[in-house]
Amino acid sequence: MSAGSSIPVDPMTPPRPRAPHFDPVKNAWVLSRYPDVWAALREPHLWPVGGKRQIQPETRDEAGRLKQRAEMLDALSASRLEEWRPRLEALTHSALDSLPTNRPVDLFAEFTLPWGLALAILVTGADPADSPRLADLGRRVFAATGAESADTDLRADAAAATAELERIFATGPIPMGEPAFVALSQTLPRLLANAWLALVRHPDEFARLRAQPELMPGAIEELLRYAGIVRRVFRRATANVDLGGVRIAEGELVMLMLASANRDPEQFPDPDRLLLARPVTSHVALGTGRNSCVGAMLIRMAASVATGALTARFAEASFSRVIEWRTGSGFCFPASVYVTLR
Template structure:
């Protein structure tokens, strides 16, 4: 399945996705009224990510609003995996989505639609929230948007969604004096690893010029996220277009958060822009 997905996410497809996403992002930004507050989540991230999901997964259903609502139910359970009611709704929504995604590798069917139309929105919300709170970095990228290609890893380190993953030890091993036995189940705290002060200087700050890389938001090794090239491409295109257009933005109100133990992100990002 992983091999089939990697082959589907060819260089040709990624170039097509990048080109189309730049077009969609610039078109969406152009129709917004920057003379009044704009919600970067509702008014920008959601429509652009939905267009991306449709381009990549190509569902057979024409009722896109219904697909989007079902995808939100699945995503809500991923964000808060220990909520029983959300889990039940997610299972029902996944079953309802399946018939509309009959072709392509499994990760690029209904789960891919959910990831691109919903989870990608959460990721971009965290990325942009981080940049808004580091205005010097936003300004740097506005002056030199080409730096985003370099800065994507830093943005994923700082804003990555996944808080933890589970693994099972395949052999006895020692890490920092702690013995892990074969067969033991481990909880790997991705968020903590990405903010490890022994690995990253000033880990709670965004610096797109950071030299030390090695973020693990998308996993690593044989279990790395198979859609990582697509996620990086989408993060780059949506963020490049935004900072290219706006020299600076100001957040209008305190942020409310959505999600749970799986991941959290801003519910909205209402901003006023300086053009």
């Protein structure tokens, strides 16, 4: 299936977790229960492979990886976030104010995508005058993460766009400016679109958040749990690992089903319901442990600002079109989220 095609079943509901098993087609172990996925994410002998967000995985230069990780965490520290917050609030409010209420709006194309670009420019210190060119480069890089990523032309184009972004951000204020720019301008808008789709599909929860904005920190965790867009990540065993009642032999591949773990009923009662006041328990939407997402604090801050502004500005958002889903490279998100705002 290509990234451009629609799939009939709502894939927001991931497969139910089950005991660890070996999938001979994928030639990989599949871990999907919450405790197994949690333990695997924290297991030092399971090394991240595949996908883009890995820091020097092939060389297994652990010291270099940790240094780069620390530099990036430093560049995205709590004090930097507080510097960005008022500017993000201002641009979020003005963008929401300009959304029309007399026709259905695609929250993804008309809000979260341009909003993510503005945030990416703010964080990377890029020149706002370069927005159109940067947006195009980010779009081309992200296109290769789709299900059609085997397309060699698409991959070559993404590699050229990546090289161009690396050149642009080589001297920026944050290390790894290229992946940070793509994550903020492409991945985050899709995550927020999926989270808002969940919110719009639960009008009582939308109203609850509007009435009780103090629920926001827990609500963001619940939205990440329920609507996280990373379905799975991969690991390669660097030694024999005993986990969840099975032995994973050195060299074997392991799939960690993050979305399934986040719907494990043993960990999250009534897992397919979005309950914003749910007691907060750690989800794995942004990983955990040694390879957890270094953008996590920034994502939480940005999602809180945007979701708080949405629910404060509009009393109601009614869903108005059939959803087309996009999948690929472990991602799953809606192609558009058409709603009528009031």
